[in-house]
Amino acid sequence: MNFHKELEQRTTSLEEVIRAYLPKEEGYQKTVLEAMNYSLQAGGKRLRPMMLLEIFHAYGGDEALVQPFMAAIEMIHTYSLVHDDLPEMDNDELRRGLPTTHVKYGQAMAVLAGDALLNYSVEILLNAVLEETNPAIQKRMCYAMQVLYHKAGIYGMIGGQTKDVEAEKKGETSDLEQILFIDNCKTAALIQASLMIGAILAGASEEDIASLEKIGYNLGVAFQIQDDILDITSTTEELGKPVGSDEKNHKMTYVSYRGLAGAKEDQKKMSEEAVRLLGTLSATGSLEFLAELMKHLMERKM
Amino acid sequence: MNFHKELEQRTTSLEEVIRAYLPKEEGYQKTVLEAMNYSLQAGGKRLRPMMLLEIFHAYGGDEALVQPFMAAIEMIHTYSLVHDDLPEMDNDELRRGLPTTHVKYGQAMAVLAGDALLNYSVEILLNAVLEETNPAIQKRMCYAMQVLYHKAGIYGMIGGQTKDVEAEKKGETSDLEQILFIDNCKTAALIQASLMIGAILAGASEEDIASLEKIGYNLGVAFQIQDDILDITSTTEELGKPVGSDEKNHKMTYVSYRGLAGAKEDQKKMSEEAVRLLGTLSATGSLEFLAELMKHLMERKM
Numbered sequence: 001m002n003f004h005k006e007l008e009q010r011t012t013s014l015e016e017v018i019r020a021y022l023p024k025e026e027g028y029q030k031t032v033l034e035a036m037n038y039s040l041q042a043g044g045k046r047l048r049p050m051m052l053l054e055i056f057h058a059y060g061g062d063e064a065l066v067q068p069f070m071a072a073i074e075m076i077h078t079y080s081l082v083h084d085d086l087p088e089m090d091n092d093e094l095r096r097g098l099p100t101t102h103v104k105y106g107q108a109m110a111v112l113a114g115d116a117l118l119n120y121s122v123e124i125l126l127n128a129v130l131e132e133t134n135p136a137i138q139k140r141m142c143y144a145m146q147v148l149y150h151k152a153g154i155y156g157m158i159g160g161q162t163k164d165v166e167a168e169k170k171g172e173t174s175d176l177e178q179i180l181f182i183d184n185c186k187t188a189a190l191i192q193a194s195l196m197i198g199a200i201l202a203g204a205s206e207e208d209i210a211s212l213e214k215i216g217y218n219l220g221v222a223f224q225i226q227d228d229i230l231d232i233t234s235t236t237e238e239l240g241k242p243v244g245s246d247e248k249n250h251k252m253t254y255v256s257y258r259g260l261a262g263a264k265e266d267q268k269k270m271s272e273e274a275v276r277l278l279g280t281l282s283a284t285g286s287l288e289f290l291a292e293l294m295k296h297l298m299e300r301k302m
Numbered sequence: 303m304n305f306h307k308e309l310e311q312r313t314t315s316l317e318e319v320i321r322a323y324l325p326k327e328e329g330y331q332k333t334v335l336e337a338m339n340y341s342l343q344a345g346g347k348r349l350r351p352m353m354l355l356e357i358f359h360a361y362g363g364d365e366a367l368v369q370p371f372m373a374a375i376e377m378i379h380t381y382s383l384v385h386d387d388l389p390e391m392d393n394d395e396l397r398r399g400l401p402t403t404h405v406k407y408g409q410a411m412a413v414l415a416g417d418a419l420l421n422y423s424v425e426i427l428l429n430a431v432l433e434e435t436n437p438a439i440q441k442r443m444c445y446a447m448q449v450l451y452h453k454a455g456i457y458g459m460i461g462g463q464t465k466d467v468e469a470e471k472k473g474e475t476s477d478l479e480q481i482l483f484i485d486n487c488k489t490a491a492l493i494q495a496s497l498m499i500g501a502i503l504a505g506a507s508e509e510d511i512a513s514l515e516k517i518g519y520n521l522g523v524a525f526q527i528q529d530d531i532l533d534i535t536s537t538t539e540e541l542g543k544p545v546g547s548d549e550k551n552h553k554m555t556y557v558s559y560r561g562l563a564g565a566k567e568d569q570k571k572m573s574e575e576a577v578r579l580l581g582t583l584s585a586t587g588s589l590e591f592l593a594e595l596m597k598h599l600m601e602r603k604m
Contacts, residue, residue: 028483029461031468036456083417088409107390108467111413112460115385118417119455122424126448135437142444146428153421154338158414159331165410166333181330 003292010289014046014053014070021071021124035105035113036120039082040075043096047297048073048194054290055198055212058283065137068128069144069197072121076152077190079117080161082110089165092245122149144197151193160185167252174252180221183254187227188220208281215277221254222270223297225263228253232260234301271298305594312591316348316355316372323373323426337407337415338422341384342377345398349599350375350496356592357500357514360585367439370430371446371499374423378454379492381419382463384412391467394547424451446499453495462487469554476554482523485556489529490522501585510583517579523556524572525599527565530555532603534562540603573600 018040025033049070056066085092085100086107093103102110125145132138150156164182167174174182195212204212231246232255246253255263275291320342327335351372358368387394387402388409395405404412427447434440452458466484469476476484497514506514533548534557548555557565577593 023456027461028480029456029464029487032456032460032464079417083413086410086413088413106471108388108471109464111385111388111390112464112467114417115381115420116456116460118420119451119460122451123448123455126444126451129444130441130448138440138444139432142428142431142440146425146432149421149424149428153425154325154331154334154418158334158418158421159329162331162334162411162414165414169408169410178330185331 001288001292003289003296006289007293007296010050010053011046014049017049017067018046018071018074021068021075023120031105031109032112032116035101035109036116038104039078039101039113040117042098044074044078046074047293048077048190050293051191051290052194052198054287054293055195055283056202058281058285058287058290059199059202059204060285061198061202065132065141066198066201068124069148069201072125073148073190073194073197075117075121075124076148076157079114079121080152080157080190082114082117084161086110089161090245118152140201140203144200147196147200148193151189151196156185156189156193160187160189164251174257176254176257179252179254179257183221183224184217187224188217191220191223192216205282208283211277211281215274218270218274218277219294219297222267222274225254225267225270226298226300228255229260229263229267230301231255267298271295303590303594305591305598308591309595309598312352312355313348316351319351319369320348320373320376323370323377325422333407333411334414334418337403337411338418340406341380341403341415342419344400346376346380348376349595350379350492352595353493353592354496354500356589356595357497357585358504360583360587360589360592361501361504361506361510362587363500363504367434367443368500368503370426371450371503374427375450375492375496375499377419377423377426378450378459381416381423382454382459382492384416384419386463388412391463392547420454442503442505446502449498449502450495453491453498458487458491458495462489462491466553470552476559478556478559481554481556481559485523485526486519489526490519493522493525494518507584510585513579513583517576520572520576520579521596521599524569524576527556527569527572528600528602530557531562531565531569533557536603569600573597 022037022040023033025037052070052073053066081095082101084090085095086102092100094100101113105113129138129141132141152158160182163178164186167178167182192213195216196209199209199212228246231243234243258266271294275294278287278291281287324339324342325335327339354372354375355368383397384403386392387397388404394402396402403415407415427443431440431443434443454460462484465480466488469480469484494515497518498511501511501514530548533545536545560568573596577596580589580593583589
């Protein structure tokens with residue numbers, strides 16, 4: 001397998017799926033639709049829909065079923081970035097080398113575009129649920145939605161962001177438990193959701209779904225540690241956003257707690273644990289690309 | 303019927319329903335949970351859950367089924383107020399006589415609390431859908447959710463807010479079509495959703511659901527016109543928030559377009575049309591309280 005070629009092909013086809021779910025930019029409310037589509041199309045690795053699809057295929061699912069979920073999880077991820085970049089939050093003006101949504105469309109429109117992306121993700125999924133005629137599949141879809149919004153909410157992503165914002169504002173010294181809470185909720189939760197949803201929709205066992213939750217935890221925290229490492233060791237050019245922002249914001253990260261070498265070591269362990277657990281799944285399809293992707297993410301420079 | 307006594311009793315029992323769905327204020331993410339609960343418990347008329355329940359009862363439904371929807375629609379209404387009050391939006395510091403959420407908890411937490419309320423509404427409803435064992439009722443619940451998030455989204459509430467924010471910022475002269483778009487989307491959409499959801503969950507006919515959508519339109523626009531009238535004719539004390547904010551913000555409203563007398567006339571017509579349509583429904587239960595409530599809303603001073 002030529003991993004980089006595969007990655008490129010898959011990303012291109014994911015872009016097409018996402019594009020198919022963008023709202024039309026028309027009507028009195030056109031600006032918010034433009035802001036939604038701008039933020040959704042501003043690049044990104046499309047990791048969450050990619051992982052969702054890989055797992056779904058590994059369990060032998062039929063692709064049409066997962067497409068709305070792939071679009072929805074990317075909308076949720078994107079809305080969180082749009083709100084996170086706001087001046088009252090992280091105050092970032094650049095993301096993936098482009099002006100952030102509030103820089104381009106103003107702060108009010110960025111708040112509304114974020115709200116709109118979250119709400120629209122729900123609409124897309126409910127439309128899909130109601131179009132489905134098989135009650136068993138409908139039930140799986142509702143279960144997958146439950147996992148998605150639970151992981152995106154106060155006991156997942158929003159919970160993590162809350163503690164992250166507070167720790168920053170107060171400049172408080174966080175302990176490892178707090179840092180892990182933030183990394184787990186803020187970053188790992190949506191990765192867990194991606195993997196779990198792929199399995200749920202394909203009808204995988206509860207045992208495998210639970211294993212995928214663990215894989216998502218290890219992978220997500222390892223991914224966030226890599227982010228924190230890059231914030232120190234990378235350049236603005238490589239990263240497409242300013243480096244050193246954690247230090248600027250007096251933010252305690254896994255790296256500032258464990259040191260660069262310790263963080264790298266833990267990150268490696270978690271990433272290896274994720275790959276090991278992948279091998280224990282009962283999926284009959286290939287997980288080779290997903291395992292390669294996981295390794296690739298841990299060695300990434302951006 | 304002693305309307306005011308009935309109204310008080312119903313509001314008290316609605317407060318209890320809403321309280322039952324508040325998240326526990328504990329864990330690392332405690333602040334966002336406090337901010338959610340603060341904004342949800344800061345009073346309000348609880349109109350949307352009240353209308354939802356009245357319609358549901360009129361079609362003979364069993365109350366347990368609608369409670370999560372009552373809580374969810376109030377969460378959606380509340381999140382829109384929290385975000386609408388932000389400095390980059392309407393910049394309001396007072397609502398219902400209390401400091402707005404960003405004044406009390408800071409701007410970042412108000413953004414997150416709004417996001418959290420919207421997301422949590424979805425969680426509550428999906429939990430209810432998955433607990434339901436009757437597939438026919440499950441399907442109704444999904445249909446009701448579809449209506450709710452459609453009316454709350456870019457083709458409803460968020461769409462209206464977008465145009466409202468823009469019209470204000472640009473100080474542009476709006477025509478009546480634009481003003482009606484804003485009033486319909488920003489205010490009427492969630493009232494339509496309340497009425498429609500009550501009927502959907504109780505198994506009403508598509509014809510009645512369509513009539514309720516019209517009733518919600520007339521009632522919602524009339525309600526918004528009354529809001530605009532009060533912004534001119536009321537006092538801060540009566541209203542619990544600053545008056546004259548529309549003029550301060552150079553905002554074109556139905557009143558500034560049609561004049562006070564013309565607006566009052568149109569408001570009366572729409573309100574009467576809503577009450578007339580109520581009489582055409584095939585519901586077998588009493589709609590007396592709802593009709594009284596509609597009249598009361600049009601004569602309100604706050």
